[in-house]
Structure formats: C-alpha cells, structure tokens
Amino acid sequence: MKRYELHSHTNFSDGKTSIEEMVNKAYELNSAIAITDHFIGDEFGINKILYSNISSLDSFLKRRDKFSKIFDEVVFGIEITRVNPRKIPEMAMAAKKHGFIVLVHGETGGDKVPAGTNTAALNCEYVDILAHPGHLSEEDALRAKQNKIFIEITAREIHRSENPEIAKICKKFNLEMVINTDAHSADELIDYETANNVGLNAGLSEDEVWQANENAKKFFKKFI
Ligand SMILES: [Zn+2]
Ligand SMILES: [Zn+2]
Numbered sequence: 001m002k003r004y005e006l007h008s009h010t011n012f013s014d015g016k017t018s019i020e021e022m023v024n025k026a027y028e029l030n031s032a033i034a035i036t037d038h039f040i041g042d043e044f045g046i047n048k049i050l051y052s053n054i055s056s057l058d059s060f061l062k063r064r065d066k067f068s069k070i071f072d073e074v075v076f077g078i079e080i081t082r083v084n085p086r087k088i089p090e091m092a093m094a095a096k097k098h099g100f101i102v103l104v105h106g107e108t109g110g111d112k113v114p115a116g117t118n119t120a121a122l123n124c125e126y127v128d129i130l131a132h133p134g135h136l137s138e139e140d141a142l143r144a145k146q147n148k149i150f151i152e153i154t155a156r157e158i159h160r161s162e163n164p165e166i167a168k169i170c171k172k173f174n175l176e177m178v179i180n181t182d183a184h185s186a187d188e189l190i191d192y193e194t195a196n197n198v199g200l201n202a203g204l205s206e207d208e209v210w211q212a213n214e215n216a217k218k219f220f221k222k223f224i
Contacts, residue, residue: 033189040083132156136165145173152178153180
C-alpha cells in the first residue's frame, strides 16, 4: 500500500538529510512526501543570519520552485514552530496564500512550544494540520472539527507516547487524523506497514489507519 507523508524536515531547517536523499528514500518506501521544514517568521530577529532560511517565506518559495520541477509527487509546506501564538494567524495566512501546506508544531511534552499554541492553531482556518498536539482539550477538539484541521498521530519517538490519548479524543469527536513521521533524517521515514503499527499502538484499527492514509492522500493530491 502506498503511503502519504505530510510532515518531514530536511537540512534546510534542522533535519540531517538533503531534500534529494529524503525524496529518494520516500520513493524507495513507496511513499509520496511533503517537505515541511520549520518556519519561525521573524520571531528570532536577533538570529536573523542563523535562521535566514526559515524566517522568510521567500526562501521557501525559491526552494519549492526549484525542486517541484525536479521531483514528481513531492509537495511543500511549512511547520510554524515555537512562535508567539498571536502570530500564528498571520503566518498561516501568508503561507496558505502562497500555496503551502500549513502545519503548526503542537504542544507536545517532548518539545515544548508556548502555551496557547494548540488553541491558536485550531482557531485558524488557514491551518491544515496540528502536529503532535500533546493534550487536546474538548474545546480544542471542537475547534478542529469546525475548521476541518487534521490531527496528527506521530511516528516520532519523542512524541509517540502521547498518541493513545490523542487518538481517543479524535475518535470521540470524529476528527480526521493523519499519521506522520516528522522525520528529521531519511532513516526516519517509514512504509505503510510501519505506519500501520504506529496506528495500532495508538489504539486505531486497521480501517482507521487506512482512513488516515486516505485523508492524507486526498489532501496531498490538491497540491500536485
Ligand atoms: Zn525539527
Ligand atoms: Zn516537525
């Protein structure tokens, strides 16, 4: 079965692997892939040089222009990461306007971001995916439903223990899930079988895993 990966990082931000290697590895695993490096806006103005790649959408646009001509079945997004929650709407809107997939790095215990990030993301119609949200309140679940935002079940080791609680609330509110790797190197990408195990360990059935992959597939195809 073919997989659709909607969350991955390269050495453009903090990943270890070049985009070429990531894409080739995904192909090997029978996976289509979205490259979604971290986007921090101008929050870190003082580190402008260090973060110049990931603080301006221009650099993301240039890279997409270059690589979308080279690769088939690769789409591009950004992951809004560790910003003031009040900035999320404007950053998400700007990225969406340019046709990027918009993820927000959620409030996982494994890699902390400001409190209020989940709520700000789920209130925003321009956000597509809330990544590793950690704890999701019932109010947040209703926001996700209203704005049709996917909730992520993650294969990433530092966040994985939170999956069962997230899956449970998604099922209770009938939210749409996606299973992502959040891979920061090519060896963290996975095939369908491994994603299936991640889903089963989160308390999903095989049908629910299949549905999550279908959600990703349908969404992915809008960007090709
Ligand atoms: Zn990262
Ligand atoms: Zn990520």
